[in-house]
Amino acid sequence: MLRVENLSTGYNSIRVLKQISLTVSEGEIVTLIGSNGVGKTTTLRTISGLLRPTEGSIHFCNKDISHVPPHKIVELGISHVPEGRNIFPRLSVRENLEIGAYTRKDRLEIKKDFKKVMEIFPQLAKRQKQTAGTLSGGEQQMLAIGRALMSRPRLLLLDEPSMGLAPLVVLGIFEIIKEVNRQGTTILLVEQNAQIALRTAHRGYVMETGRIILDDSAEALLQNDQVRKAYLGE
Amino acid sequence: MFVQQLINGIILGSTYALIALGYTMVYGIIELINFAHGEIYMFGAFTGMILMTRFNLPFPAALLLAMVTAALMGVTVEYVAYRPLRRSPRLAALISAIGASIFLQNLALLLWGSRPQNFPSPFKIKVYQSSFFSISQLEIIILVISFLLMVGLSFFIKNTRTGKAMRATAQDRDTASLMGININRIITITFAIGSALGAAAGVLVGIYFRTVNPMMGVMPGLKGFVAAVLGGIGSIPGAMLGGLLLGIAEVAGVAYISSQYRDAIAFAILIIVLLFKPSGLVGLPDQEKV
Numbered sequence: 001m002l003r004v005e006n007l008s009t010g011y012n013s014i015r016v017l018k019q020i021s022l023t024v025s026e027g028e029i030v031t032l033i034g035s036n037g038v039g040k041t042t043t044l045r046t047i048s049g050l051l052r053p054t055e056g057s058i059h060f061c062n063k064d065i066s067h068v069p070p071h072k073i074v075e076l077g078i079s080h081v082p083e084g085r086n087i088f089p090r091l092s093v094r095e096n097l098e099i100g101a102y103t104r105k106d107r108l109e110i111k112k113d114f115k116k117v118m119e120i121f122p123q124l125a126k127r128q129k130q131t132a133g134t135l136s137g138g139e140q141q142m143l144a145i146g147r148a149l150m151s152r153p154r155l156l157l158l159d160e161p162s163m164g165l166a167p168l169v170v171l172g173i174f175e176i177i178k179e180v181n182r183q184g185t186t187i188l189l190v191e192q193n194a195q196i197a198l199r200t201a202h203r204g205y206v207m208e209t210g211r212i213i214l215d216d217s218a219e220a221l222l223q224n225d226q227v228r229k230a231y232l233g234e
Numbered sequence: 235m236f237v238q239q240l241i242n243g244i245i246l247g248s249t250y251a252l253i254a255l256g257y258t259m260v261y262g263i264i265e266l267i268n269f270a271h272g273e274i275y276m277f278g279a280f281t282g283m284i285l286m287t288r289f290n291l292p293f294p295a296a297l298l299l300a301m302v303t304a305a306l307m308g309v310t311v312e313y314v315a316y317r318p319l320r321r322s323p324r325l326a327a328l329i330s331a332i333g334a335s336i337f338l339q340n341l342a343l344l345l346w347g348s349r350p351q352n353f354p355s356p357f358k359i360k361v362y363q364s365s366f367f368s369i370s371q372l373e374i375i376i377l378v379i380s381f382l383l384m385v386g387l388s389f390f391i392k393n394t395r396t397g398k399a400m401r402a403t404a405q406d407r408d409t410a411s412l413m414g415i416n417i418n419r420i421i422t423i424t425f426a427i428g429s430a431l432g433a434a435a436g437v438l439v440g441i442y443f444r445t446v447n448p449m450m451g452v453m454p455g456l457k458g459f460v461a462a463v464l465g466g467i468g469s470i471p472g473a474m475l476g477g478l479l480l481g482i483a484e485v486a487g488v489a490y491i492s493s494q495y496r497d498a499i500a501f502a503i504l505i506i507v508l509l510f511k512p513s514g515l516v517g518l519p520d521q522e523k524v
Contacts, residue, residue, distance in 0.1 A: 102399060
């Protein structure tokens with residue numbers, strides 16, 4: 001479904017990604033793990049069009065999207081939940097979700113999806129009119145995921161959904177991620193919390209300073225000595 | 235006397251508010267002070283005047299067409315003077331804005347000469363008197379049009395799909411684009427609406443003072459900017475409030491202190507706001523990003 005080949009990206013003259021390649025197949029949860037600053041977020045931002053690749057290509061459903069602007073990429077079916085959630089703080093919860101469906105015109109279906117999001121996140125249902133900036137961190141993360149689902153994506157890019165959240169809240173969020181995947185959305189998950197990411201995903205890639213150094217099934221990575229030492233703290 | 239001054243202040247202030255909206259909307263989206271905005275106001279006034287005198291259009295049609303023309307002009311200025319500098323340091327865009335302002339002033343001088351020209355009055359001079367104040371039909375029309383435009387804008391921003399997209403873009407441009415919002419389109423719409431409102435102010439001031447000239451946009455442009463800062467730059471209700479307050483302060487200053495201080499009052503307010511409350515009356519605190 002998603003095929004990234006020899007992708008390089010940089011900010012000005014600094015190369016952040018050095019020829020990385022990865023694939024995500026329909027129905028999978030694939031995770032990209034690694035420490036802070038190795039280029040995980042940059043990878044997602046390049047896929048969703050916020051950054052231009054300097055070399056290599058990105059194909060989504062056999063279409064080259066390497067130079068498609070971000071607002072068109074959403075229309076193709078990729079939705080990106082950015083790092084730090086980035087909900088619109090001065091819009092209400094409901095308005096945030098409406099903006100999530102910005103590219104769609106099928107009002108009835110949008111309403112259905114709105115209801116569905118409310119079922120997945122009952123906590124948000126109670127706070128529809130509240131300004132999004134007043135939500136707790138966990139609720140903001142739920143809103144960000146809900147907002148992304150409102151575009152009815154085929155592929156969901158999640159950037160550090162565990163960031164800054166209490167362990168119990170993190171568990172809840174990851175249960176929801178699995179549920180969203182079960183209902184048919186393919187997921188590419190970027191995480192620093194390797195433990196929970198590998199327990200959630202089917203496959204994983206390990207990144208170090210702009211390169212992918214390992215890729216395997218999530219189970220195998222959980223058993224891998226290198227991964228256990230560097231990322232699981234054992 | 236007091237009530238009369240208050241009314242005069244509100245009339246003047248409502249035109250400042252219309253101008254301030256253009257500054258604040260553009261700032262909200264791309265963090266640029268569009269210093270060519272005063273010239274858009276001036277071109278709006280000239281367009282209205284020409285449509286009414288040479289083409290004999292009725293006032294409402296002239297007002298609407300002047301707004302449309304100014305909208306196209308604002309969009310062109312953005313396209314030519316600001317868009318190529320989108321990724322440059324902010325100072326470059328600011329200098330470009332000042333350049334655009336000087337260019338448009340000189341274009342007007344070239345087209346229409348430096349002498350002031352008469353603006354026809356579309357309305358009969360009819361004055362309503364009460365024991366506290368008097369107000370002319372013209373003044374009522376200016377007030378009604380300004381308030382209708384402001385209410386219309388508020389409704390648009392609050393309730394429409396594009397209005398919500400504009401607010402989202404103002405809060406977080408990258409994330410807005412991830413929602414499928416075409417940022418360039420939103421910027422174009424913002425310039426169009428802001429310029430149309432500025433042109434409306436120009437036409438209203440034109441029929442009020444019955445005169446237009448190529449330099450007429452300089453002072454109201456600066457005062458509209460002061461009004462936007464007073465209300466809190468980036469805030470739409472702030473621009474409306476700031477405009478009204480500035481108008482009232484200016485008229486009160488003229489009435490109770492001296493008419494020589496007319497322009498000084500606005501800039502004294504600017505300095506005071508920047509010193510003591512740079513975020514303005516209803517502005518957002520600086521540290522709002524998490």
